[in-house]
Amino acid sequence: MATIIIDGKTYEIPTGKNLLETCLTLGFDLPYFCWHPALGSVGACRQCAVKVYKDENDTRGRLAMSCMEAVAPNQRISVSDPEARAFREQVIEWLMTNHPHDCAVCDEGGSCHLQDMTVMTGHDYRRFRFKKRTHQNQYLGPFINHEMNRCIQCYRCVRFYKDYAGGHDLDVYASKSNVYFGREEDGILESEFSGNLAEVCPTGVFTDKTLKEHYTRKWDLTMSPSICQHCSIGCNTIAGERYGTLRMIANRFHGKVNGYFLCDRGRFGYEFVNAATRIRQASAGEAVVSLDQLFHHLIPALKQAKMIGIGSPRASLQSNFALKALVGGDNFYHGVSDNEHDLAELAIRILREGSVRTPSTREVEQADAVLILGEDITNTAPILALAVRQAVRQQPGNAADAVNIPVWHDAARRELAQQDKGPLFVTSVHTTKLDEVARDVYHAAPDDIARLGFAIAHRLDPTVPDATDLPEAVALLADRIAQALSAAARPVIISGACCESGCVMKAAANVAWALQKKNPATGLVLTMLECNSLGLAMMGGHRLHAAFNAVMNGHADTVIVMENDLYRHGKADEVDAFLSKCRRVIVLDHLLHKTVSKANVIIPAGTFAESDGTLVNNEGRAQRFFQAYEPTDIIRESWRWLLTLGQQIENNRMATWRNFEDVTLAMDRDEPLLHGVMAASPPSQFRIAGQRIARETHRYSGRTSQQANINVSESKPPEDPDSPLSYTMEGFHGQPPSSLIPYFWAPGWNSVQSVNKYQSEVGGSLRDNDPGVRLLEPKTEGTHAYFVGVPERFRPLEDHLWVVSLHHIFGSEELSAHAPSIAQRIPQAYILLHPADAAALAVETGGVLAFTIDSRSYRLPVKLSEALPVGIAGMPYGIEGVPYADLPEWAIVQRTSQRQNLNDHSYAKRHA
Amino acid sequence: MWLTFLHMFRKRVTIQYPEEKAKLPPRWRGRIVLTRDPDMGERCVGCYLCAAACPVDCIALQATEDENGRRYPEFFRINFSRCIFCGFCEEACPTYAIQLIPDFEMAEYNRQNLVYEKKDLLIDSQGKYPGYNYYNIAGLAIGGKDKGQAENEEAPVDIRSLVP
Ligand code: SF4
């Protein structure tokens, strides 16, 4: 702590920060552009000037850029000094000389940092009478719009895109006041994190193109705190609605999970909520039915039926729990493949019974050595990949610490580190984007990756069984990795369920456990396949196959499938047989899919935007998401449907449950692994000064007019029985508890930069701590025995290929694939082969490979890659046109004498 | 009594409305219209500022864009049964699109008829501010006006040139 005097007042502040961060933390409104809490300072914009005085006797002081000046004890500075203010106003005036007269047609307007800073400095009249320079825009793909005239040359975009996120295709061109930020030529931005440009850029140069399709100003949105549904990281988001459709997803700062950023799948995947393929009506048989008809049809039947329920890893805890309660614990099945089921259970075992803690994404950023076993995290858990990039970038900073360059001094640290990278080791089946920043890369079959893992663990603790007869290069690699991990202060091991191999996960656990004996700060991150995979597994339930058997053997005749397309988790013929054997198939979901098309009764469920719920992310953190708007038609949350059904069929357990809180409370009580989940958010009775927290800003417009075309008398706004949030602009507009923040706004700070005001210290956690509760903590006493059973070396088989899944950020996840912008980025169906295999099988790029897996035949167009190990084939996971297969599995290849060309897409269809 | 008597000889201020119309100054705040550019394009760019300024929140609209990037409101609705004719919307409008005109004869028997849609609001005139065209000043390129063609603009920069 140090004492500092600002404008004559004395403050106690922590050292190690710069003056700008300190002033902002203390609540001063000091304008800035080029500094960003996650990107640090470069001192480029000259906007953050303050007066710094030498000592008590200094009356003149000097102007200094506060973002480039470290706080010194007993320093005296002035923010409101007239000279400093005039300087800041002058800087804005210069920036504005070329700025277009665009606010009215600029998507940034109303949440524009430049607008805010202009007002803050007091510059209000244009004196510059000369011409403005102009720029042509570029096409940057389906996500980001480019309007280059609005640039103020702060360099944040390239610093984020290139330095922070490791992108290659955004840069700065030309010189002096002509500098241009864009691509070398028009084209799609390649980075998975390009959407963040819309928030990082303080002006309207880069904006969200999907928002533009149904443009709404920030002040007009009804917003709620939400959680990204598109992978297991569970990034915190803000979901904004207007006129009954979801308009945008923005980042909701979380100090531990996602920080300031989201990936493009998470930011742009939301449009599935507005998709034309949404289910909006209930139907029974072929006919659309009303609510009464539905119950009339369903209730008597359900009372007599032998029901089973199939849950979903993409549905909330509450929905899964309500289903489990409705059908009874013995009749509740996880709607995931058996392999996925096993891997999720293994993950829980490793995290609960092991001794190693799973760190948050933020802690991964601070790791100084990272080993990735088998995962392609850029595609399965993108924000984790972004965190790993920071770990790699920051580790050489240890040298900077030695020469006293503070953490925020981005330019100097980069200069010192040059191309130096921290120790990152990537092992995977095929190339990953992180390979380029890795110290060592190892592409091999999953079993060989596991063997490497065992070998590393053995080197760290000789009691772990070793992988014998490793090739020399691999043994040396194991030595190097073991050394680097032992030398690190905060090593992290990353693996997960997406590589579909239990051996690899076990090997990762062994490495982490062995390392933990030497270094208690070791972390182990396991990624999961879907947003609530871990939560579902923690609830307990049977395998999907057991559900099939229950119906096939006549133990059950009616199935309720909730938010799940079984064709994504089971073999098509088995699912077909199962569904046709059921007397009654009841499906609750929000999008049309193959399972829905086979249902007798379809019940329209709400998406995340229309629902309340809790998800458990890969860290074991239970996080609450809130309804952004009341669903239309007869859509309701799955758990609410199930609650109604339960009460109508007189299910005793559900008789007293009325709302969200009752379900959550019962779950907290009855599910041992989920105990504590109630604490994820304040109760629905929570009020601040007797008020609910408003989902709408105080400037929300049009409420006496938006419904007036239907009825000029406004209807009463809906009441929310499930949360302390209100659906109107009435209510509390200050800072609520961190899990209830519907949007970031502070007087004078309309843009997302206002998040500074919500943090206990700039860049740190939100006030009253970051939201969510961790439900999984490692065992503190006793150690878990190491996993044994080192797999055999992978040996290719003639006429066989070992097929593994390859994940794609765009396409592999079910819901986001329905968003039109994401759909433009989904790859075509393919099978990836090593050229040697392709030559042996006489196929080439574009040709068709016919093969059978488990006696089911597949035909897919061939792509080649040198990076794939020989004998292995990669099949894209979950992509349209690629039928489900129980991977990893041996495929038997049918040699075709002639090569075929593809003109249509029918190749992908299964030939049953 | 005397006063009352005197008043009988004063000039009459009551006019025989509706036979006789009141003379209203041009800045009188009455019925709201959406005006057009000198080139007869829709002036409103759908910026939502009028809606935000409206103290009774009786303006609702949705912005959209034509194929050339020109913004306009997809729908524009004013609920005149709520409007208090304060003129804040006109003051907020950066394009002079929304204007209050000297016309107050809007009475209806049915309140629902006081809900005006864009077709009821949009007039074929520039209203009080002839000659102003927002897109001539803004930097956005639209059909018929490319980058560098607005008032006071240089031609677009050639980013491959390093000439000082
Ligand atoms: S970037 Fe900000 S200041 Fe510039 S036109 Fe857009 S809203 Fe206005």
Ligand code: SF4
């Ligand atoms: S494009 Fe945006 S982020 Fe990049 S330099 Fe310009 S204003 Fe800054």
Ligand code: SF4
């Ligand atoms: S990393 Fe995962 S949770 Fe985060 S935004 Fe991307 S898809 Fe969503």
Ligand code: SF4
């Ligand atoms: S303020 Fe003017 S330009 Fe903006 S929406 Fe209203 S009428 Fe249209």
Ligand code: FES
């Ligand atoms: S924020 Fe300090 S110079 Fe830009």
